[in-house]
Every structure is written in C-alpha cells, then in structure tokens.
Amino acid sequence: MINTEMENIIMNLIVDAGSAKSYAMEAIRLAKDGDFEEAEESLKNANLDLAKAHHTQTDLIQQAARGETIEINLFMVHAQDHIMTAMLAKDLAAEIVDLHRSLREPAFGGTSKKACCGYEANVQRKGD
Numbered sequence: 001m002i003n004t005e006m007e008n009i010i011m012n013l014i015v016d017a018g019s020a021k022s023y024a025m026e027a028i029r030l031a032k033d034g035d036f037e038e039a040e041e042s043l044k045n046a047n048l049d050l051a052k053a054h055h056t057q058t059d060l061i062q063q064a065a066r067g068e069t070i071e072i073n074l075f076m077v078h079a080q081d082h083i084m085t086a087m088l089a090k091d092l093a094a095e096i097v098d099l100h101r102s103l104r105e106p107a108f109g110g111t112s113k114k115a116c117c118g119y120e121a122n123v124q125r126k127g128d
Contacts, residue, residue: 009060016053021082023042028093
C-alpha cells in the first residue's frame with residue numbers, strides 16, 4: 001500500500017497539472033473570443049501551476065538520484081501522465097492563442113475581427 005506522504009505528493013502533482021491544463025484550455029477559449037490579455041493571464045497561471053508540479057517532480061528525481069527509494073506505482077504513473085499532458089496542452093494553447101491573435105490583430109498579420117471571423121456567412125453547405 002502507498003504511504004500517506006507519497007499519496008499527498010501524488011495528489012498535489014495531479015492537482016497542479018490538472019489546474020495548469022484547465023488554465024491552458026481557458027486561454028484558448030479566451031483567445032477565440034478575442035480577449036488576448038486574459039488569455040495571456042491564463043497562460044501565465046498555467047505556467048505557475050506547471051512550475052509547482054515540475055518542482056515536486058524534480059524533488060522526487062533528486063531523491064531517487066541520492067539512492068532514496070521512491071515508490072513507483074500506478075498512481076505515480078497517472079500523475080506523470082497528467083504532468084505530460086498539461087505541459088503539451090500549455091504549449092499548444094500558447095500557439096493557438098498566437099494564431100488567433102495573428103488572425104484578428106493587424107499588428108500580428110491579421111486584418112480585423114470581421115475579416116477573420118465573418119467568413120462563415122460566405123460558406124454554404126452542400127445542397128444549399
């Protein structure tokens with residue numbers, strides 16, 4: 001059975017990674033709405049939560065490097081999955097925010113909100 005201290009460490013990894021992923025997804029939604037300032041704030045929050053998870057992860061790696069026994073079990077693997085997924089979500093979210101910005105803001109290569117988002121009105125479905 002897993003000890004309480006390791007249980008708490010694993011739960012913190014999962015919570016921090018899950019929070020980071022949620023912030024990353026929020027950043028995408030905000031960028032879709034054109035709220036780039038808030039999207040950037042969400043990305044910063046994602047980075048802060050990932051930093052906490054990474055710090056905990058690094059502590060575990062250092063303990064193992066010193067020869068201390070670190071119990072690896074399904075819960076730990078699950079926590080590592082969450083961290084990896086959150087890191088990928090944050091990186092992709094940053095790219096998607098930039099993409100939305102480039103489509104909407106002339107300074108970033110776009111034309112305007114209407115020019116990038118009004119195209120739906122010009123698209124017809126087959127059979128219409």
